[in-house]
Amino acid sequence: MIFDTQHPPAGTVRDWMDALADARGDEISHVFPDTDTAISWSELRDRAAAIAMHLAGMGAMRGESVAFMIPNGREAVLALMGALYGGFRATPINLAAGAEAIGHAITHSRARILLCDHRQRMLLAETLKGRHAAPVVVDVAADFDWPATAQPRALDTLGSDDDALLMYTSGTTGRPKGVLHSHASLLAGGWNTALAHALMPQDRAMCVLPIYHINGLCVTILAPLLSGGSAIVCEKFSASQFWGLCQTHGATWFSVVPTIISHLLHGAAEPTSDCLNAMRFGRSASAALAPEVHSAFETRFGIPIIETMGLTETAAQILSNPLPQHGTRKVGSPGCPVGNEVVILSPDLAEAPRGTEGEIAVRGANVMRGYLDDPAATRAAITADGWLRTGDLGRQDAEGYVFVTGRSKEIIIKGGENISPREIDEALYAHPAVVEAAAFARPCPRYGETIEAAVVLHDGSGPDAGELMQLCETRIGRFKTPDRIHLMSELPKGPSGKIQRLKLAELTTPTPKGESHQTG
Structure with missing residues (x-):
């Protein structure tokens, strides 16, 4: 052969x-x-x-x-x-x-x-x-x-x-x-x-x-x-x-x-x-x-x-x-x-x-x-x-390169606007202390869905939720900034190590905006 x-x-x-x-x-x-x-x-x-x-x-x-x-x-x-x-x-x-x-x-x-x-x-x-x-x-x-x-x-x-x-x-x-x-x-x-x-x-x-x-x-x-x-x-x-x-x-x-x-x-x-x-x-x-x-x-x-x-x-x-x-x-x-x-x-x-x-x-x-x-x-x-x-x-693009903007089942629809969670992930990864990050949707009576995110920090230390939210607001604007950020010891993953974004809502508890939620 x-x-x-x-x-x-x-x-x-x-x-x-x-x-x-x-x-x-x-x-x-x-x-x-x-x-x-x-x-x-x-x-x-x-x-x-x-x-x-x-x-x-x-x-x-x-x-x-x-x-x-x-x-x-x-x-x-x-x-x-x-x-x-x-x-x-x-x-x-x-x-x-x-x-x-x-x-x-x-x-x-x-x-x-x-x-x-x-x-x-x-x-x-x-x-x-x-x-x-x-x-x-x-x-x-x-x-x-x-x-x-x-x-x-x-x-x-x-x-x-x-x-x-x-x-x-x-x-x-x-x-x-x-x-x-x-x-x-x-x-x-x-x-x-x-x-x-x-x-x-x-x-x-x-x-x-x-x-x-x-x-x-x-x-x-x-x-x-x-x-x-x-x-x-x-x-x-x-x-x-x-x-x-x-x-x-x-x-x-x-x-x-x-x-x-x-x-x-x-x-x-x-x-x-x-x-x-x-x-x-x-x-x-x-x-x-x-x-x-x-x-x-x-x-x-x-x-x-x-x-x-x-x-x-x-x-x-x-x-x-x-x-x-x-x-x-x-x-x-x-x-x-x-x-x-x-x-x-x-x-x-x-x-x-x-x-x-x-x-x-x-x-x-x-x-x-x-x-x-x-x-x-x-x-x-x-x-x-x-x-x-x-x-x-x-x-x-014109040269044939594909840019993935999101997973159809993971798109966050806030106030009728489609938001790719990847864009929020990348804003969070811009902080050097962030090891893992994933944005996800939470049902919301006002907007239909609101944005939250889960983050794992290097050695469990580093920025608080407010600092991370400020980073997001600077990079992607207030509308796409998570309302809540959960600090976790580990994010759920599939067999390949891919973060299972859709499981995060059930593993986290809503908290007031601007506060972190320590999980696991």
């Missing part, structure tokens, strides 16, 4: 694993710092094939969901690759989603086999209470503990149109939906990342995002598969260990979310010059990166940050800024389409003129097959001519 910069990859994940194992089998594919282990491409292929054949021996059929509840690490990568290699529908379960959402995913996916880390057994038992689902559970500790009856069986042939991945959305605005990807769309998603960032075989990704989220899975696991590179897979992010692990294991790039960039910026840990010299770029996705944080990070560490945008429904990346040597990076924009098409749609779903705000839509080989068992939601999301409606609002 050859990486083609002109066309999305052909074949299946199995084909690409076989090709790398045959061509570069002795080279490291993944490093696992938490267990101080590593695995080569040939070892990965052989273990994935053995897992796949055992799953087939348990009765798993091609295209059938095989779920797994495993935190990042060797077993998670093996489970994912084993399911994909076998032609089963890999169904990673979001361990941070809560019992109700996890139970729904297991039940809705109809998974008859579940690969489980022993540390998740209690959570699994809780999620299955009162449900009809009763999957056969395989313990993955040390090695996969297959039932005695699971005799390896030969695998079916695969095609690029076969199902590959079933991943559930975060469900912040309703019950999680099962996003269904084929091998073709899954590989196209990884290809978009590899293409945008000019990934090479000598590149090594730093993966600190969970691979049960599309960012961690497609960007730092599948993109290296297509480029022939490798990945460092950490169980979780640690600000104090991040730079040391990058240096020890030779990271040349990393993919994180804005909250992680902010925590690294405000952290005491300093990377060595060797670490910085080896690092080609950092990648930010899953949420908007405040320009002040972006600029401050690059000033402190000298590492270019490439802002991008992607969705579960598009196998991650749809937009990316270029690398510094390849073009202009526009701070505040997730960039231009790479590997797919992007347009802005007007309310009547016609293409809007450049510079006009509307709904961002994407079309390409990386777009999902649809939502599992939900044809109505699929029809609502994908237009008749193949455009996936993202639900994000934005505009596109």
